[in-house]
Amino acid sequence: MPAFQPIGSIHSPFNRAEEALIESRRSTAASQVELLPEYERGLQDLEGFTHDILLYLFYQAEPGYELIVKPFLDEERHGLFATRYPRRPNPIGLSVVRLVRRDGRLLQVDGIDVLDGTPLLDIKPYVPAFDALPEASLGWLEGRV
């Protein structure tokens, strides 16, 4: 397993999990993704995509995890892998964001709901043919999002 390292960080208005409303609704808060200078060239042509996928570390989640959890959106308990709960064996978070503007190695984005200072692991272009499945059904989340 390679040693993963942050490639930048995410600046958001959220300092506490309750503020971030994690996964409770698509946020419209404006946030910034700041790439470390050595990766800036890798952003070339990103502007052509309206949306990106960000992978990041759930860095304020307590270490460890439980396999059955009560997520924010429910009173019932569910298997961890049927939730987007942050305490996971590999605490990697994923958000689809809208790219508002690129200024060098700063991306202005909206639609993210992570805590300020979140370490960034990867940026990928969002490609509807691979990633957009509006017909997917919702399991226990039905009626909650």
Place this chain on the structure above:
Amino acid sequence: MPAFQPIGSIHSPFNRAEEALIESRRSTAASQVELLPEYERGLQDLEGFTHDILLYLFYQAEPGYELIVKPFLDEERHGLFATRYPRRPNPIGLSVVRLVRRDGRLLQVDGIDVLDGTPLLDIKPYVPAFDALPEASLGWLEGRV
């Protein structure tokens, strides 16, 4: 940064990158996701979701990366973060798959295009309200997928 560890592995018919047609189209090949026994309880309620997001390690990609790459779908070179190219600073892959059936800790899925033996990092439910953006535009991929 926590030490990431595989939670299982993905079995697919693909043994070489060319066969996997990585990112070239949504695959309909049947594959299996095998969770390690200690995580099986975390799959409870996953059956309610028709689709899942898998995060995995691009394990056969050569170590290292270049910031400008020529991806499979184009003759031109693009910034790495505007592609889904496997050699990345943090070589984490992402696929949305359809969950066909769960048998204990084995998930029968289709729509995946990864190599046989790929180490699994995470399973998340696919939630259209967060993840489905059919209106997203395609950047340099326009007309290619």
